Every structure is written in structure tokens, then in C-alpha cells.
Amino acid sequence: MAGNEAGHGAIVRNRDLIDVWIEAPRGNRKQKLICKELVQKTAESILEIINFEERDCRIKVICKWGFDGSSGHSQYKQKFSDLENTDEFLFLVAMTPLRFIDIETNKVLWKNESPSSTLYCWPIKFLFKKENADLVRNTEKEIITKIENLIPIEIKTKEGHSYIIEVDMMLTMLDGSVGNVLSETNSTMKCIICGATPKDMNTLAGINRPPNVDNYRFGLSTLHCWIRFFECLLHIGYRLPIKSWQVRGPENKAIVEANKNESKQSSEPSCL
Ligand SMILES: [Zn+2]
Numbered sequence: 001m002a003g004n005e006a007g008h009g010a011i012v013r014n015r016d017l018i019d020v021w022i023e024a025p026r027g028n029r030k031q032k033l034i035c036k037e038l039v040q041k042t043a044e045s046i047l048e049i050i051n052f053e054e055r056d057c058r059i060k061v062i063c064k065w066g067f068d069g070s071s072g073h074s075q076y077k078q079k080f081s082d083l084e085n086t087d088e089f090l091f092l093v094a095m096t097p098l099r100f101i102d103i104e105t106n107k108v109l110w111k112n113e114s115p116s117s118t119l120y121c122w123p124i125k126f127l128f129k130k131e132n133a134d135l136v137r138n139t140e141k142e143i144i145t146k147i148e149n150l151i152p153i154e155i156k157t158k159e160g161h162s163y164i165i166e167v168d169m170m171l172t173m174l175d176g177s178v179g180n181v182l183s184e185t186n187s188t189m190k191c192i193i194c195g196a197t198p199k200d201m202n203t204l205a206g207i208n209r210p211p212n213v214d215n216y217r218f219g220l221s222t223l224h225c226w227i228r229f230f231e232c233l234l235h236i237g238y239r240l241p242i243k244s245w246q247v248r249g250p251e252n253k254a255i256v257e258a259n260k261n262e263s264k265q266s267s268e269p270s271c272l
Contacts, residue, residue, distance in 0.1 A: 036150055036151075036153065038095065038122060038124060039061065039063070039150065039153065039165065039167050040153050040155065040165070042061070042063075042095075042097050042122060043059070043061055043097075043100075043153065043155055043163075043165045044155055044157075046097065046100065046110055047155060047157055047163060048157065048158070050100070050109065050110045052109045052110075054102050054105075054107070054109060055161045056161050056162055056163065057102050057103070057104060057163060057164075058102070058103040058104065058152075058163070058164040058166065059100050059101065059102060059103065059109065059163050059164070059165050059166070060099075060100070060101045060103050060166050060167075060168055061097060061099075061100055061165055061166070061167050061168070062097075062098045062099040062100075062101065062168045062170070063095050063096060063097045063098060063167060063168070063169045063170070064095065064096050064098055064115070064169070064170050064171075064172045064173050064219075065093070065094065065095035065096070065124065065143065065169050065170070065171055065172075065173055066093075066094065066171055066172060066173025066174040066178070067091065067092060067093040067094070067136070067139055067173070067174070067178065068091075068092060068131070068173075068174070068175055068178065069089060069090065069091040069092075069129075069130065069131025069135075070089070070090050070091075070092075071088060071089050071090075071130065071131075072088070073087055073088055073089070073090060074087070075087055075088050080128065084129065085127075085128040085129060086128055086129075086130075087128055088130075089128060089129055089130040089131070090126065090127070090128060091126070091127040091128075091129050091130075091131055091135060091139075092123055092125070092126055092127075093123070093124040093125040093126075093127075093139060093143060094121050094122060094123045094124055094173065095121070095122055095124055095169065095173075096112065096115060096120050096121045096122070096173065097112060097120055098111070098112050098115055099111050099112065103166065116222075124143065125139075131177070131178075133181045136178050136181045136182065137181060137182070140171065140182060144171075147167070147169045150167050150169075152164050152165060152166045153165045153167075170217070170219065171217070171218065172217075172218060172219030172221070174218060174221075175221075176188055179192050179215075179218050180192060182218065183212070183214075183215045183218065192212075192215050192218065193211045193212060193215055193216070194206075194209035194210065194211050194212070195209065195212070196209055234263070237259075237263065238256050238259050238260045238263065239256055239259075240259070241255050241256075241259060242255055242256060
């Protein structure tokens with residue numbers, strides 16, 4: 001859609017966003033304002049590109065946010081002033097705007113058509129640290145405090161209209177390991193909603209397990225569902241010639257391995 005392409009460009013071109021992303025040193029006032037500035041820049045950029053009839057209204061901006069760590073990055077000789085930091089690990093906190101809603105009429109003024117794309121994903125904070133339970137808990141606390149301190153922001157557009165922006169940030173951008181820590185589930189093999197283990201999942205009695213409704217707040221990641229379902233189908237596919245989940249004996253192992261390699265080779269060109 002031509003309209004959408006123009007919209008993406010306007011946001012990407014807004015270079016001064018980058019200044020807001022980088023965490024200011026401790027004690028600096030800017031650090032405390034970082035969430036507000038980020039939300040303000042996001043709202044300004046989107047208000048500039050969308051065309052709607054409503055003027056001078058109160059808008060609720062619904063965003064998702066979350067964090068994740070990655071490891072195995074190249075290590076360089078430059079030393080960090082804080083010796084706890086290492087460039088082997090990266091921990092990123094990010095947010096994505098999802099919807100702009102007119103508070104009075106509940107009308108959706110703008111909807112992010114590609115919510116899983118990195119295009120609208122603004123980093124809030126980078127840390128050169130390894131993801132662990134303490135870092136996850138502290139980051140959740142820190143960002144939630146910042147969100148709670150967000151007050152409605154007034155934005156004036158170039159055409160002279162003014163909008164009051166209220167923000168609703170939902171912590172739903174997380175993977176299994178972060179979800180486990182935040183929901184205080186003690187094993188990554190357990191379901192964070194009903195606490196079922198793989199053993200429970202193979203019995204019909206497990207269907208009626210009571211859900212922990214509190215944990216619904218973490219949302220349901222369709223991205224992870226797609227990946228997991230596809231992975232499951234792949235593994236079933238690899239085992240089709242032997243018709244058994246357990247791969248036992250050298251003969252069966254060789255069959256499954258050969259099938260796996262064949263599938264990988266035949267799917268590679270289409271993945272490029
Ligand atoms: Zn469950």
C-alpha cells in the first residue's frame with residue numbers, strides 16, 4: 001500500500017529518535033525522562049503521517065514492550081569502564097506502538113499493520129550484560145516504574161492541532177525464559193499458565209488444569225506459536241519413515257538424519 005510506504009519512511013527518517021534511545025549516564029535527568037520522550041517522539045511521528053478526521057482529541061496509544069538477551073557476539077579489545085559489561089552479551093529492552101485510539105469514541109485511528117516487524121520497534125535500552133533472573137526482574141521493575149510515572153503528554157502538530165496522548169504499555173514482548181522468571185515458574189519446561197509439565201501434557205486429565213489468570217497479562221505470542229508448530233511438524237516429518245517419536249538404534253538414527261538433511265537441503269534456496 002502506497003500510504004503505508006510513505007508512513008514507514010517518515011518514521012525511519014526521523015533521525016533524532018536515536019538520541020532518545022541511548023541511555024544517558026546515571027544521575028542525568030534525561031534518564032528519568034527517557035520513556036516519556038520516546039513515547040512523545042513515537043506519537044509525534046505517527047500523528048504526522050496519519051490522516052484522520054478527528055482533531056484536537058485525547059488519544060490512547062497502546063504499545064507493547066519487553067526485553068530479551070542474546071549471546072555469542074564478537075568480543076573486541078576495547079575495555080568497558082564498567083568491568084561487569086562485556087560485548088559477548090547484549091540485553092535489549094524495546095517497545096512497539098500497536099494502536100492509536102480516540103478515547104472518547106473508541107475509534108481506532110491508527111493500527112500497526114506489521115506488529116512483529118522491527119520497523120516500528122524502538123529500543124528503550126541496550127545493556128552489554130548477560131540475561132539472568134536478577135537482570136530480568138530488575139529491568140521489569142525499572143521500566144514499570146518509568147511507565148507508572150508517565151503523565152499524559154500534549155502534542156502539537158505542524159498544522160496547529162493539539163492532542164493529548166495517554167499511554168498504555170503492555171509487557172508482552174517476551175520469550176519463554178523471561179516469561180518463566182516473571183511468572184515465577186521454576187522450570188522452563190513448565191507451562192506458565194497452568195503449570196503443566198511435558199508429562200502432564202500427555203495425559204487427558206491435564207486438560208482441566210486450572211489456569212493462573214494473572215499470567216494472561218504476558219499475552220500469547222503468535223510468533224512463537226508459529227515457530228513451535230512448524231518445528232513440531234518438521235520433527236514429525238523427519239520421523240515419518242520410522243513412524244516412531246523415539247529414534248532408537250543406529251539404523252533408525254541414520255534414516256532420520258538422512259531425511260533431516262534432505263529436508264534442509266531442499267528448503268534452503270527458498271529461505272534465502
Ligand atoms: Zn498450560
